[in-house]
Amino acid sequence: MSCDNGSARAVVILAVLLTAVSILAVFKGAVRINFFAMSEVEREILFYVRIPRVLLAGLVGSALAFSGVLFQYVMKNPLADSFTTGVSASSAMGAVIAIMLGLGVVTPLFALAGGITGLVAVYRIASVRGRVQPITMLLAGIVISTFSSATISFMKFLSDDAVSSIIFWLMGGFQSASIRKDAVLGIVILLSILILRRDYLSLDIICFDDTTAVSSGVSVEKLRRKAFFVAALLTAFSVGYAGIIGFVGLIIPHILRLLRFVRASELVPLSLLGGAFFMIMNDLIARTILAEGQELPVGIITSSIGGLFFLYLLIKRKKELYYFD
Amino acid sequence: MIELRDITALQGDFRLSVKELILKKGDFVAVLGNNGSGKSTFLSVVAGLKKFSGEYILDGSKFSELPPMGRHRIISLLPQQTSLNMPFDVHYVVLTGRYPHTDGRGYGERDFQVTEEVLRKFDVWHLRERQFNELSGGEKQRVLLARVINRDSPVILLDEPLGGIDLRHQHDTLDLLKGLSTERVILVVIHDISLAVREFDRFLFFVQGDLAHDLVKHQLDEERLSRVFDVKVSFIRHGKGVFVYTEGGRK
Incomplete structure (x- = not known):
């Protein structure tokens, strides 16, 4: 099939781009490293700061893009991602609670608890007789998101010394990267891929109405629950390590769909690569654009680059974006 | 094939x-009745989309x-209405009809082969690269019919399959x-x-x-x-067949 050749070519192109931007990101930084004669300090910076950071950016990008694809399938809504479903914000709330309680090490677990609590709340609110109503779900997501952000702001108001780290959760960033975090997030992503390895075809089929999907042999509700959990898992660990970073889960899958990659078997692998590429590039810009080693929060870059590009696509190719009945 | 009690x-x-109700291989059945008489609910029960009580034997089990x-x-089953919110092409829409024959990971050689035959049979081969929506x-209805037939299942349930289809293709489809x-x-x-009277041989009212x-x-x-x-x-008998003339109002 010509289509498969197309996605194979896209995988190769994205893999090359990803490798190139990763190498560039490892080379460039606030401290110039002389790779041919590294001092002890330079070696420390390279292996304990820069490489873990580039890896974390890539992994978070992959996880967020992947979770965005899943949220869009489950909610049958092009505007669904970890941000709009409220999962990011409730994960961040969990993380901030962990910090307030002085439990820094288990932050991702608190984020996961927060994320799943938020997701279950949204899921319950939007379920009518065991079926999820996409529109109600989105509204519930906005409510949960607003509530979580308010809670985070309130905690920031209460506490002075934890303020800087709380701002980190709200703005997002990769400053706290470590090889251990990279490994954990890598495992989470691998696990997610493994859990869904037999569901690519059925994810496509739930894009039909439920009657058609069920009579095609897909256990629609079971698949939705599964995809939901995986998406929450990916989001919680991303937020737990890098704070709230919006837009990636929306923009990467949308660009891919506009490029005519519309099947789950193409969207998932390409989103993993595309998300990683996009995030490493954004982080590279965030930490090199200002003079003298100052950093911009990466969320500012993702939202401005992503937002502008998205706007361009919306205006240029409005008609082709999505179909609703 | 189907036994309902x-x-x-x-x-x-x-x-x-x-x-x-007992339905056997070879039965080509028209399901008739006014709106809200239970035709679609009946198909949903037979297709397993609706909870029911009673005895239902399918293919001996x-x-x-x-x-x-x-x-x-x-x-x-072809439901009365179908919606799709992804820009899939016609070929892929019809291919997804084969899902129950897969292991969930991908469609095989045979699936592609059968899909091509069905696309040609329903005269939608030339539309295969177009977006369904x-x-x-x-045309959509013919593609959806092709999707359902592509399952190659021994029981086929069609809820108003001819809606919107032009006369020529109605005849082809019924044949x-x-x-x-x-x-x-x-x-x-x-x-x-x-x-119905012209084309079918068994009637459920x-x-x-x-x-x-x-x-x-x-x-x-x-x-x-x-x-x-x-x-x-x-009934008005004429040459090859029977025409059915209907008049509204009081009987």
């Missing part, structure tokens, strides 16, 4: 009931004991279905009595949720049809 299904205040994928390899209503029905059970919900009549062609009479549909029905 004392089946009841509830949908809000509506109650579907089928005392006894109790329906409840068949695994979901197994059920849908035996039965395919950009087609006209009748195709008739050909397929020799080895299968095909149930078709249809409102055009004239067409639903009245207010009950399977009221189960008749073969020579048992049809004007009196009974008039009562079922609440209009005056008369």
Whole structure:
């Protein structure tokens, strides 16, 4: 099939781009490293700061893009991602609670608890007789998101010394990267891929109405629950390590769909690569654009680059974006 | 192939009931009745989309004991309305009809082969690269029919399959279905009595949720049809067949 050749070519192109931007990101930084004669300090910076950071950016990008694809399938809504479903914000709330309680090490677990609590709340609110109503779900997501952000702001108001780290959760960033975090997030992503390895075809089929999907042999509700959990898992660990970073889960899958990659078997692998590429590039810009080693929060870059590009696509190719009945 | 006994299904205040019905291979059945008489609910029950009580034997096994994928390899259903919110092309839409035959990971050589045949049979081969959602209503309906037939299942349930399809393709479609029905059970919900009387050989009539009549062609009479549909029905014999003339208002 010509289509498969197309996605194979896209995988190769994205893999090359990803490798190139990763190498560039490892080379460039606030401290110039002389790779041919590294001092002890330079070696420390390279292996304990820069490489873990580039890896974390890539992994978070992959996880967020992947979770965005899943949220869009489950909610049958092009505007669904970890941000709009409220999962990011409730994960961040969990993380901030962990910090307030002085439990820094288990932050991702608190984020996961927060994320799943938020997701279950949204899921319950939007379920009518065991079926999820996409529109109600989105509204519930906005409510949960607003509530979580308010809670985070309130905690920031209460506490002075934890303020800087709380701002980190709200703005997002990769400053706290470590090889251990990279490994954990890598495992989470691998696990997610493994859990869904037999569901690519059925994810496509739930894009039909439920009657058609069920009579095609897909256990629609079971698949939705599964995809939901995986998406929450990916989001919680991303937020737990890098704070709230919006837009990636929306923009990467949308660009891919506009490029005519519309099947789950193409969207998932390409989103993993595309998300990683996009995030490493954004982080590279965030930490090199200002003079003298100052950093911009990466969320500012993702939202401005992503937002502008998205706007361009919306205006240029409005008609082709999505179909609703 | 299908045996139903004392089946009841509830949908809000509506109650579907089928005392006894046995359908065998080769049955090409028209399902008739006024709006809200239970035709679609009946198809949903047979397709396993709706909870019911009573005895349902499919292909020799109790329906409840068949695994979901197994059920849908035996039965395919074309619902009255279908929506799709991804820009899939026609070829892929029809290919997804083969899902119950896969292991969930990918479609095989045979799936592609059968899909190509079905696309040609339903005269939508030339549309295969078009986006499904950009087609006209009748073209969409033919693609969806092709998708359902692509399952290659021994039981096929079609809820108003001819809606929006032009006359030529209606004839082609009915001929195709008739050909397929020799080895299968095909149930078709249809409102055009004239067409039904001409093309089908068995008729199920639903009245207010009950399977009221189960008749073969020579048992049809004007009196009974008039009562079922609440209009005056008369048969006009002409050359090759029977035309059905209907008049509204009082019988």
